[in-house]
Structure formats: structure tokens, C-alpha cells
Amino acid sequence: MKTIHLMAAAACVLVLAVWTQSGVHAQQTAAGADGPRFTAANELMRPTDFREWIFVTSGLGMTYNEDVAGAPARVPNFTNVYVNPSSYRSFMKTGQWPEKTMFILEIRASQSEGSINKGGNFQAGLSAIEASVKDSARYPGKWAYFNFGRGTELKDRVVALPTTQNCYACHSANAAVDNTFVQFYPTLLEVAREKGTLRH
Amino acid sequence: MKTIHLMAAAACVLVLAVWTQSGVHAQQTAAGADGPRFTAANELMRPTDFREWIFVTSGLGMTYNEDVAGAPARVPNFTNVYVNPSSYRSFMKTGQWPEKTMFILEIRASQSEGSINKGGNFQAGLSAIEASVKDSARYPGKWAYFNFGRGTELKDRVVALPTTQNCYACHSANAAVDNTFVQFYPTLLEVAREKGTLRH
Numbered sequence A, B: 001m002k003t004i005h006l007m008a009a010a011a012c013v014l015v016l017a018v019w020t021q022s023g024v025h026a027q028q029t030a031a032g033a034d035g036p037r038f039t040a041a042n043e044l045m046r047p048t049d050f051r052e053w054i055f056v057t058s059g060l061g062m063t064y065n066e067d068v069a070g071a072p073a074r075v076p077n078f079t080n081v082y083v084n085p086s087s088y089r090s091f092m093k094t095g096q097w098p099e100k101t102m103f104i105l106e107i108r109a110s111q112s113e114g115s116i117n118k119g120g121n122f123q124a125g126l127s128a129i130e131a132s133v134k135d136s137a138r139y140p141g142k143w144a145y146f147n148f149g150r151g152t153e154l155k156d157r158v159v160a161l162p163t164t165q166n167c168y169a170c171h172s173a174n175a176a177v178d179n180t181f182v183q184f185y186p187t188l189l190e191v192a193r194e195k196g197t198l199r200h
Helices: A002-033 A066-070 A085-094 A166-174 A186-195 B002-033 B066-070 B085-094 B166-174 B186-195
Strands: A054-063 A077-083 A102-111 A119-134 A143-150 B054-063 B077-083 B102-111 B119-134 B143-150
Touching: A054 A085, A054 A186, A054 B054, A054 B077, A077 A085, A077 A119, A077 B054, A085 A186, A119 B186, A143 A166, A186 B119, B054 B085, B054 B186, B077 B085, B077 B119, B085 B186, B143 B166
Parallel strands: none
Antiparallel strands: A054 A077, A054 B119, A077 A102, A102 A119, A119 A143, A119 B054, B054 B077, B077 B102, B102 B119, B119 B143
């Protein structure tokens, strides 16, 4: 009888342990474990699962520069924007980005004629992957920008681009919510309007 | 002592019950609980969380019709395609779609000038939401197509479109993998090539 009692107690402890572990895991995910990961040398690791993150928009041939806009037509690229899921859920509640938010910009070639398509544009080969991260403890300017390189020559880890690069000044001056171009992300734009967090 | 023993046993049963429930839930998710949900009247419910599903591509102004391609320019729409997560994971392993796969087509207006953007196109207001579902038990043709309607007048639930609609014949004749236009979804296209599941 004592043996059975002990076995039951042991089984109970085991079940409790498994259950508690699952709870801890869920908490970690909610707190941003799906965001940026860095090496000891301050390099941002390229996430391999970003296509399972939350898609916020795609643009085609977007141009922030008057001169380029007036230049002869070139084949435009698609720009797909993804954000880590826990930060997306936080934004949907608050209209703001928590620390450890990470965006991926996936740049893809476009193609017009192919299969049964006769007009307009669909997505083709990978051109480049870029990223931005919000981490006030790590970056004096709060947000940092990263370039994982082109197509099939992607780097696994990179340090932040120098703060003299255009992306820093442009995001800081023109972004609708906290350095992010929410003005181009229609679902998030509605949320920011509701929560009153739009800068422009 | 007997009371303590009984309380311990009761606690253990409770923990086991919670644990088993989580297990059952996880199994359901893996088996497609994130896919289509139907009413008793065979209407497909519009998922409210599809923007947290997996994004597979976005096109701009895609046109399958020669006549339309030659027609005067109109403002093109973006077409964002999402698939339920468990079916995506299954496809990444096999190059095939399991039963209860569901796609959402989110059609959005495009805009060219706005904020700092001077050229190209970014996404604007919601135009319409459409869907497709694979369910051999429910539909003789295996796949069915749905239209939740336009922009702010979306329906919560709809029956499948009649099989005389173009979408049925066009997907059946031209889709690269099992009625789905994987030829336009670059990440999935690579997987289908690897797994040898491309029809064209």
C-alpha cells in the first residue's frame, strides 16, 4: 500500500513538473522570446522562421526619393514586412511597440508574365533581407537597423548598421509610430488611430 | 491522514485533468483545428484571426485575362494570401495540402503618393475577403471557394460559391499543386520543387 502511495505521489510530482514547465514556456513566449537574438559579440542572428511571424504589409517599388521617382522605369521589388508575434499582439492592445520588437523586411523580385498571369506583378526570387530592432539597453537611439545581405548570400549574423546610415534619420523623422512606418501598414494604422499613438 | 491522502489524490486528478486537456488541445491544433469552421447549415465562418496565419505571398494587379491586360490602366489592388498554420507546416514537410486546409485572399486597395512615398504602391483600405477550403468529405470537387463580400460589409459566414463559377475550373486547370497557385508563392514553390509535387 505504501509503495502504491509513493508511486502515486511520484506520478503526481512528474505530472506537476510537466505542467509547470509548459506554463513557464508559455510565459517566456508572451514576454518576447520570439524577438531578436544576439551573439556575445553583439551580432543579431538572422531568424530562420520569420515567415511564420506576423505579416503586416507588402509594397511594390516603393520610393521615398523624388529623383528616383522621376527616373526611367525599372523592374520594381516587392517589400514584405513581418514582425515578431508577441510584439504584434502587444501593439494590437496598446498601439505601441514593446522593447525587443523586431521587424524583418523581405525584399523580393517581381515578375509580370508567367503561368497564366498576363498583367500586374507577382513575387519571385529573394533579393535581400533587412531588419530593425527596438532595444534601448543595447542601442542609444533605441532602434537599430541591420542588413543580412543579398539573396542566396545571406549572412547568419550581422552587427547593426552605423548610425550615419540614412535609415536612422529617415525612420526617426518620418515614421508614424515610434520609428516604424505604420502609415503603410493598414491594419496597424487603424489600431494606432484608435489608441491615439500616431505621431503624424 | 486519510483526508490528506484523499486531498492529494484529488489534486493529482485535477492536475492530470488539466494536463490531459492541454494535450488534447495541442493534438487538435496539430490536426487542423486552426482551419475552417462551419455552421450546421454548411456555412464557412469568416476567421477573425487570419492576419495571424501564415502569409504566403502578395501580388499587385494580377490579371489572368488577356482582354483585361490590354485594357486601359486602372488602380490595381494588392492580393495578400494567407494559409492556416498547421497546413503550412504540413506543406513544408510534404509539398502537399492536408484535408482542412484553408486559404484567405485579402484584397486591398493600393495607393502611390502618401506620406513620404513618391512612387510605387503601398497598401490601403480593405476591398474584399475571399477564401478556399479543401474538404473532400464536404465538397465533391475536394476544394470549394467562398466570397465574404466587400470591405466594410463583410459577411460573418457564407456557403460555398456555385461550382459553375470560374474559380473552380480555373484553379483545377491551372494550379501548380492541388488546386493552389503555388507557382505564385515563392517559398512554397521551392518546397514543391524539392518534394516533386508540382503539376506544371
